[in-house]
Structure formats: C-alpha cells, structure tokens
Amino acid sequence: MTWDEWERLKASAADKDAARMQLNGLPPEDRPNAGSPSGGFLAADQQDLAAIGNEAFKLYNRLWKEARVTSTDSAASDLSSQGFALGGALQHVSTRWDKQLGSVMDACALISNHMDFTRNAHAGDEVFIERHVSSIQTLDAGFDDDWAGHGKPNPVYAEKKDKKD
Template sequence: MAWDEWDQLKASAADKGSAQMQLNGIPEEDRPNSGNPAGGDLRVDQQDLAAIGDEAFKLYNRLWKEARVTSTDTTATDLTGQGFALGAALQHVSMRWDKQLGSVMDACALISNHMDFTKNAHAGDEVFIARHVSSIQTLDAGFDEAWAAPGKPNGIYGEKPKKDGE
C-alpha cells in the first residue's frame, strides 16, 4: 500500500465520523459462522466415521486382491534370463509399483484404524459423561426427599427463629 493511499483511507475514515481505526479484522456479519455456533458446516457423527473407516477397509482389501501383480516379477526374471534388457526395466517398474502400492495400502489401513479408534474413543467419552451425569442425578435424588409439601418449609430443620419485633 502506498503512503498516499494510506492517507486517503485515514481521511475517509475521519470524514465518516469514525474516531477509531480497525486493522486486521472484518465486521461480525462478514465472519463465517458468526453468532451461530450451531451454524457451522463441520459436523461428524458415528455413522460418518464408520462409513469412512469401512470404505478405507474395503479399498485396502481390493488393493490387496487386485493391485498386486506377482506375474510381473516372474516375467521380468524370465526376460532377464533370456538376455533381454527389458527384464531389468520391468523388474524396476515392478519394485516401484510394489512400493507405491504399499504406501497407498498403509494409508488405507491407517485411515480405517483411526476411524475405528475415533469411533470407540467417542463412544467411551459418551459412557464416561453419562456415568457422571447419572451419578449427579442420583446424588440430587437423595436431596429431593419430600419432607414437606412443595413450597412449605422443611420441618426437619425446625422452625425459623423469630426476629425481635415479630
């Protein structure tokens, strides 16, 4: 930003009657999800996590069954044994394929396992929270014994002492 442009912006702000200047910020109404925390678009539930993990597991199994090419190694060995330079090149391609395939399969396994772990961790959190809330509810129930009708003083504590003048 040029110095002249800065001066123009300051003068424009002063003309509008604004005595303050705001830098590095945008108005509330222009912020995404402002004022409505439930309005965000990032939500995940157990079914979403399970579906992602399941798809990653299916992909891993398909890669294991369909993407491994063992016949290429045999062909490369045969071609090399017959004196063809293509054999060594084919062996190189096969080794690179196996390495890349292993990386993709590892990623699928990691995703699948992580989704299972996340699902189980959140389920454990739910159980933990439910236990604590239910124990508070049980404790509260112990204090809610009906010693007196609603709105009436509890006779177990005796009568309230009267003040001078009553």
C-alpha cells in the first residue's frame, strides 16, 4: 500500500458517519447481574447441599452405632489363647475391618463438613462477584454517552451539592 492510497482511505473513512469510534458493550437488559443483588446466576442450591450433608452425617452415625464389632476382638483373643490358628486370622480380619470402617467414616465426615463449607463459600463468592460487577457497571456508565445529552455532565460523576439548613 502506498502513502497516497493510505491517505485516500483515511479521507474516505472520515467522510462516512458510520466510521466513528465507539466503546462496545452489552445493553443493560443483557447484563442481569450487574449491580443486581438478586439476579445472580452463580448459585448453590442450599437444599441440595444440606440434603447431601445430612445423609452423610446420618450414615456416619449409623456406621458408628452398627458397624463397629467389638465382640470379634474378644473372640479372636479367646481362640488364640486356646491354641486355634483361627484366632490370629480373626484378629487380622477385625483389624482390617476397623481400618476400612474408619476410612468410610472419615469420608462421610469430610462430605458432611464440605457441604457446609461449600454452601458458605458460594454465598461469599456471590457477594464478591456482585460487588465487582456493580463497580464495573458504574465505571462503564461513566463512558456511556447515553447517560446525558451532548454538552450536559454525566450524572454518574456529578458533584453533590451541600445542603445547608
């Protein structure tokens, strides 16, 4: 492209009304979350989280009451003291059962606690995002020519008048 051709293209673009600089953005109806405390779409359904946490808690309690077998240890001791090899095997099974039961109970407790944490974390995230988006909306309004007619100050940045009573 030569310099003359460049100058011709610039002059042609300047003559057209459509070739004006503008800041692009979404219209307010397409920004339902901007500054709206109830319009956020980031949501954690409290009932679902509570239900999962509650079921995990109930399972933990049932495992504590029903899955622990203390009589196996005493049976293993009795069999071993009487010279039966089955006593050692039964003790091994009991030890493995207790380890596995502990792992499942720990997982239930983790799930229950995590549901409480997730519910609180998402609620905090929603507030954080809402604050940032609404501050972006205010900044964006300062660049929007639609807020005031030509030659009039933008009310977003208008100075507050002191009231003296």
